[in-house]
Amino acid sequence: MSNVTAFARDARAIEAPGIEALPLSDLYLSDMNPRQEADPEGIALLADSIAMIGLIQPLAGLRDPQGKVGILAGGRRWRAIRLALERDPELVAHRPELAFVPVRLAPDEATARAWAAVENTAREDLHPADEIRAYGRMRDGGADVPTIARTFGATEAHVYRRLALAALPAPVLDALKAGEITLGAAKAFTVADDEALALSVLEQARGREMSEHRLKQLLQPEAINAAGDRRARFVGIDAYRAAGGRMTADLFADTALLQDGELLARLFAEKLTAEAAAAAEGWKWVETVDAPWIDYQTTAALGRVYPVEGELTEEQAERFDELAELAEAEVLDEDGQAELDALQAILDGGFTDEQKAHAGIIAYVSNEGELRLHQGLVRPEDTAAAVEAGVMQENRHTIGSGAKDSKPKSPYSGALVEDMRAVRLHAVQAALLAKPELVLDLLAFGLSGESGNDRVFGIRPETARNYPSVTDGLDGDPRLADPERTGSGWLDDDERLLAFRTFIEKGKKHRNATITEGIARTLPYPGIRDGFFAAIEDMAGADPRKVWTPTAENFLSRVSADYLDALMLDLTGTDPQDSGFKAFKAQKKAAKALSLEKLFSDADYQAAWQIDAEKKAKIDAWVPDCF
Known part of the structure; x- marks a missing residue:
């Protein structure tokens, strides 16, 4: 029989213990106290609390043969009192109970052990709802x-987090206290500005x-x-x-919710137009696109002029090679990188005034919220003049521009050109055989969706349908979502190389x-022959219930009532004649x-249906046989 039980049994026989005010120097932590260790930060916070409001609850202890008192319960308070007096010896002037500490004394060792056990095992932390x-x-x-x-002996950061929830409607805090919602769910309600909707x-x-x-x-819903x-x-x-835009701060997500969608759309259009106009200085025309990329159909109808490449002096070229070598070795400092960038800018060159006079730009805003400019685009009606001015060559720039093809006949037949292309391709492939790291980089780049709408290799894995039409109850992994392969649009060579x-x-x-x-996303669902798929499933340790839980919305309302009756009987193991099942069966x-x-x-x-561990394991593992 435990000391706690014995103490409870004999409680009537024990006289109410007295409380004595004892000098702090007479107190020490008893070996009977189970809480021998304490968090220093927590003790410091408790010391602040005691210094402010005093000692509300007496300690409990047992006097030893030498007349000293070992603390059985209240070890944290004893430590905090000592710390508070170390910080401010004058504190006893207005907190006399800290100099002579009230201690409830146990009459004997058996009672002392019972007190230590009860005090230190029955104590519970304040519920978050009550704390708020x-x-x-x-x-x-x-x-x-x-x-x-x-x-309260808490950190200020903790208090701020709790106070952020103090203005929640009372029913929300009631639901938190009742365990009907989690603390995380309660935090989500702080974004509500309509109490009726919140309820x-x-x-x-x-x-x-x-x-x-x-x-x-x-x-x-509209934010x-x-x-x-x-x-x-x-x-x-x-x-x-x-x-004048209205917004609501999301206190727990470090972001804001904007309420005026129409205002945002207008401000966006105005700023895009203004910044595009500023960037269009010298160009013949400028257009804006309200999309995070420019689609291929738009650029395919236009010709292009290209920046005029710059040239480095012999001295600059030598310096460029030195800096590039340091950058490759990852030992280039900030000043060296700035110098390398400046030399690269010279090499990249730029557009001439004459080129700009025949071409234009399309401006758009990327998904990152940055202004992007597609420069050097020539409209079909401007192509002839651009060619005549010498800023375009028909055989290079006018594909898709609508200009008449007037280039001289090639000395090479189509078959010969295809053969030479095959030779060039073979040479590149042969070189790649000795560059496995480069091949892996290229493969990953192509799978990532960052390579634009075109393919790197002759491979484009298709993502099988791995999200159900009803996603309620699915804890989906965002890495398995099909990347928006059109997110980068059609990239020209320079853009694609930069992306790589x-x-x-x-x-x-x-x-x-x-x-x-990328490869995992491409695994297809098997047809009739699913033995190989099942083997992979087993090797991977896959289980549908790890990512999916049956709900009324995603499955249960989509089968017949008879199916639900049979499922309830199977999972609960109850008797069909049981009153509980009869009540279930009578429902719609x-x-x-x-x-x-x-x-x-x-x-x-589950407890109401008397679900034991074996039945719960069956419920947790159940999946429909239509997989």
Whole structure:
């Protein structure tokens, strides 16, 4: 029988212990106290609290044969009192209980051991909902954050996080206290600015596993996430607010939700037009595109002029080679990189005034919110003049421009050209055989979607359908989503080469992860012959229930009522004549689906059906036989 049990049994026989005020020097931590270690930061915070509001609860101890008292319960308070007096010896002037500490003394060792066990095992932390309300009441009473932190022995950062939830509607905090929503879900409700909508969403969220992202979507259906919207990034939050735009701060996601979509669209269009006009100086024309890329159909109808490449002096060329070698070895300092960039800019050259007089630019804003310019584009009606001025050559620049092909007949036959291309390709492929790292870089680049709409190799893996039409209950891995391969548009040679170099700079770890993700996305669902697929499934340790949970929306409402009846019997193992099952069977199909959803995810509902460990394992592993 434990000491706690013995103590409870004999409680009536024990006289109420007295409380004595004892000098701090007479107190020490008893070996019976289970909490021999304490967090220094926590003790410091508790010392602040005791210094501010005093000692509210006495300690408990047992007097030893030498007359000293070992602390059985309240070891943290004892440590905090000592620390508070070390910091400020004059504190006893207005906190006399710190000099003569109130201690409840146990009459004997058996009682002392029972006290130590009860005090240190029964103590519970304050529930977050109660903590939020307590902090809120203190703030409403005029206390500032440092005061609240010292009073409760908490960090100021913790108090700020809790106070951010203090203004939530009472039903939300009630649901948190009842365990119907998580603390993360409660944080999501801070974005709501319509209490009626918030309470409606709360009813949907009670007892369900709903992501914070989904809750925020429901609470702010028209809002625009400033961090993820290219228009918001381009316009800027300050400009949006200066124009009178309304916004709600997401206190727990370090972002803002913009409420005026029409205003944002207007500000975006105005800024894009203004910046495009500023960049168009010297060019014949400028257009803007309200998309994060320029599609191939647009550029295919236009000709192009290309920057005039610059030339380095012999001295500059030697210096360029030196700096490039240092950069390749990754030992180039900041000044050296700036010098290398300046020399590269000379090599890259630029457009001449005469080229600009016959060509134009298309401006757009990328997904990152940055202005991008597609320069040197020649309209079909300007092609003849550009050729006549010598800024274009028909055989190089006028493909797709609508200009008449007047180049002289080639001395090479079509078959000969194809043969020579085959020789060139063979030579490159042969060289790649000795460059496996380069091949892997190119493969990963092509799989990443960063290479634009064209292919690097003659390979374009297709992503099999791996997301159901109803995604409720699916904990999908974002790496398996099909990358927006049109996200980069059609890249010209320079853009594509820059994209590839940028990709290589991310390192081999990124490359290898990209290959794994890209190839994994292409695994198709098998047809009739699925033995090989099943073997891969086994080797990978795959389990549909690791990523999917049956819900009323994604499965249970999409089968018959008879199916639900049979499933309930199978999973619960209950008797068909049992009153609980009869009540379930009498429900309409929609209610049955919701009840079964709780059977898969609600511990209290499982307890009501007396689901033991064996039955729970069966429920957790169940999948329909239509896979």
